[in-house]
Amino acid sequence: MELFKKDLVLLSEFVDSGNPRVELNYVLVKDECLFATDTRRAIKFHLPQLRTENLLCHKKLLKGFITTMGKEDVAEVVEMDEICLKSDIAVMNLSTSTFEHKYPDSERIIEQKLPYHFVLANLNDIDFELTKKSCYIDSYLLLPLVKHGEDYKFDVFYKPQGEEDTGLVKIVASRSVDEEEVVLYTAVIMGREFKSSAVEE
Numbered sequence: 758m759e760l761f762k763k764d765l766v767l768l769s770e771f772v773d774s775g776n777p778r779v780e781l782n783y784v785l786v787k788d789e790c791l792f793a794t795d796t797r798r799a800i801k802f803h804l805p806q807l808r809t810e811n812l813l814c815h816k817k818l819l820k821g822f823i824t825t826m827g828k829e830d831v832a833e834v835v836e837m838d839e840i841c842l843k844s845d846i847a848v849m850n851l852s853t854s855t856f857e858h859k860y861p862d863s864e865r866i867i868e869q870k871l872p873y874h875f876v877l878a879n880l881n882d883i884d885f886e887l888t889k890k891s892c893y894i895d896s897y898l899l900l901p902l903v904k905h906g907e908d909y910k911f912d913v914f915y916k917p918q919g920e921e922d923t924g925l926v927k928i929v930a931s932r933s934v935d936e937e938e939v940v941l942y943t944a945v946i947m948g949r950e951f952k953s954s955a956v957e958e
Contacts, residue, residue: 759831763905764802764941765823768793770901771800771944772816780860783813786840786851792863798898798946799866803939809840811860812852822849867943871914871927879907880928891917892924893949902944908932909941924948 773781773795825847832844918924
């Protein structure tokens, strides 16, 4: 599957920067996906043709590759001598670090079941829709998804805020490819933590 520049920009937004847990500063490249998390949110780009062992690609290298791309350029994950990200003018080896760290369990995060569901044609009003359903997500965590664009179908699964825990939202973005609906990415975002400012006496 081809990835547009805006897809890679979105992926990079979910990679942490300067996290002492070193692995969170990398994209995980593994069978059928590119995965990133900053502990409050996670994203998995689905690449059904990708077959590889776990590899790590640092955020700074990914951002450098993105700067070589024009607005409408596309990139593909291809196997040359190594697994690479390739556009018309640049090639980047995706294995930029040995896999020495325990990366978060991407499948457990992404595949979790949430009790409620609705569908949106775009994400412009997602903050409002979730708030109506008592699922409070910080806007800055949703903004990269909103800016990513249209032309998708968004399945939104959510768990409302509880007394003991935060809400949770999972967004599955699909697009039509050759008259078939194909999942582009799945993103999971934790809800806002509300802390009481009351002081016990």
